Amino acid sequence: MNTSITEGTPNILDLVQTGVDTPTTITVDGYFYLVDFGENVHPRVHRVGKNGKCTCYLGQHCPAVDEVADHLEDGGERSPYPPAGYYPMLPACCPICGADVQLDTTLSSRKRGVGWRCANGGSLHYWQRMTDALRISRETNSWAIPPVVDDDWIVYPGVHRDGIVTDANNPYTFRDGYNPNF
Ligand SMILES: [Zn+2]
Ligand SMILES: [Zn+2]
Secondary structure, three states: OOOOOOOOOOEHHHHHHHOOOOOOEEEEEOOEEEEEOOOOOEOOEEEEOOOOOEOOOOHHHOHHHHHHHHHHHOOOOOOOOOOOOOEOOOOOOOOOOOOOEEEOHHHOEOOOEOOEEEOOOHHHHHHHHHHHHHHHHHHHOOEEEOOEEEOOEEEEOOEEOOOOOOOOOOOOOOHHHOOOOO
């Protein structure tokens, strides 16, 4: 790929290609991590979700994702777990079968968040996940104090009973052992 570097202000893709380490500031913002690369990088602030993807066009290949991984490895603050059955961002892969997922806005809703469909099971796996989430939340009540969510905005993050997050009820499972605590 032929990318011309504009005077003085490298864009985020230049950072990837040159591998230059840039100091960043990371803050938790709702269910996301805000990664600030400073004024010398364009775009300056990146938003990384628990699915290990940045909301910028580089997605999982954005250097902000690695910055968040380092931040968590160093014991940095974690973004809260969304309630079961609520997706503030696409899952990294289908929580039912592990296949790729794609955005399906017809399934998006205020209550359930971002809609998605599975490459194998289509919307069936989405609804299976939603049904499971409902059943699990009834059976285990994994929230000591449930969160209050209004659209994308967390009014109150809630208190999660730690250790109850298992493969069965964690909506963000990963293939290949990719950092499960992200
Ligand atoms: Zn990014
Ligand atoms: Zn699936």
